[in-house]
Amino acid sequence: RKEVEQDPGPFNVPEGATVAFNCTYSNSASQSFFWYRQDCRKEPKLLMSVYSSGNEDGRFTAQLNRASQYISLLIRDSKLSDSATYLCVVKGRRTYKYIFGTGTRLKVLA
Amino acid sequence: GAGVSQSPSNKVTEKGKDVELRCDPISGHTALYWYRQSLGQGLEFLIYFQGNSAPDKSGLPSDRFSAERTGGSVSTLTIQRTQQEDSAVYLCASSLVSGTADTQYFGPGTRLTVL
Numbered sequence: 661r662k663e664v665e666q667d668p669g670p671f672n673v674p675e676g677a678t679v680a681f682n683c684t685y686s687n688s689a690s691q692s693f694f695w696y697r698q699d700c701r702k703e704p705k706l707l708m709s710v711y712s713s714g715n716e717d718g719r720f721t722a723q724l725n726r727a728s729q730y731i732s733l734l735i736r737d738s739k740l741s742d743s744a745t746y747l748c749v750v751k752g753r754r755t756y757k758y759i760f761g762t763g764t765r766l767k768v769l770a
Numbered sequence: 771g772a773g774v775s776q777s778p779s780n781k782v783t784e785k786g787k788d789v790e791l792r793c794d795p796i797s798g799h800t801a802l803y804w805y806r807q808s809l810g811q812g813l814e815f816l817i818y819f820q821g822n823s824a825p826d827k828s829g830l831p832s833d834r835f836s837a838e839r840t841g842g843s844v845s846t847l848t849i850q851r852t853q854q855e856d857s858a859v860y861l862c863a864s865s866l867v868s869g870t871a872d873t874q875y876f877g878p879g880t881r882l883t884v885l
Contacts, residue, residue, distance in 0.1 A: 694873075703861055703876035704813070747812070756801065756820060758874060762812035 661686055664750050666761040674769050677738050681764045683748030684730045691753040693724055693731050698745045698763065707733075707746070738768045772796065774877035776862050782883045783852055791847040791880045795864030803865075803874065804837060804847050808858045816860075819845060852884045 666683045673679045685693075693710035708715065710722040710731050721734040731750075735742055748761035775794040783789050795802050804816040815829040819839040830836070834852075839845040849856055859881050863874040 703878050705876070706873050709873070756818055756826070757815060758803075760805075760813040 663687060663759045664748055664761040666748050666764045668762060668764060670765040670767050672767045672769055673738055675738055675740060677768075678734065678736045679738055679766065680732055680734045681746055681766075682730050682732050683761055685748075685750045685759075686729070687750070687752060688729060689752050690750045692751040694749040694751075694758075695722060695731075695733050696747040696749055696760075698747055704747055735766075740768050740770060742766060743768045774862055774864050774875050776877035776880050778880055779878060780881045780883075782885065784885050785854060786851050788848065788850045789852055789882065791849075791860050791882070793845045793847070793862030793877055795843065795845070795862070796875055799864035799866055799875075800842065801865045801867065801872070802839060802845050803863045804845070805861045805863065806858045807861060807879075813861065816847070849882075852882075854884050857882055857884045
């Protein structure tokens with residue numbers, strides 16, 4: 661089993677739609693969680709960290725479920741510019757290694 | 771301010787040649803990571819540097835791969851006797867402090883093609 665698993669998609673959604681991705685992780689000792697965005701042929705860029713209580717940044721909401729060992733990303737009112745691959749990243753407490761999922765591809769259609 | 775820079779942005783080489791990839795991290799960042807990303811794949815950890823500590827080389831796929839970090843700043847990833855399977859994007863990232871939840875900032879990557 662992979663340490664971090666994501667549905668590769670693609671998720672094809674119309675503009676204005678709400679879309680959600682999940683990411684599961686296998687190490688229950690994981691402590692830090694992130695969502696990164698990667699555009700085609702570009703480097704990953706931090707979208708948001710995921711906090712235990714859940715957090716929101718504009719149209720983006722991230723949630724953490726430790727009991728079921730998954731994190732989620734909800735995008736409301738999708739824009740064409742949201743089209744990208746979304747990478748789930750997990751890190752343990754006493755480790756410097758960031759474990760990346762293979763990403764979920766989102767296409768927002770006009 | 772300046773972000774992580776990498777050079778070259780693209781490198782095409784012939785099988786069997788050596789290549790050197792360079793990473794210039796954000797000033798003051800003590801942690802530096804090298805990753806490899808093959809087409810349609812996730813990021814594969816290669817090597818990690820933290821300050822003056824011994825690097826973690828556990829992700830290097832073979833002894834043809836090596837890396838160094840001079841003066842706690844610039845890092846060079848060297849691939850000797852390149853093979854076609856080495857073709858990938860090589861990404862460098864740096865962070866302020868490791869061992870915490872510090873954000874990694876990525877460079878634009880070097881796209882390596884081995885013919």
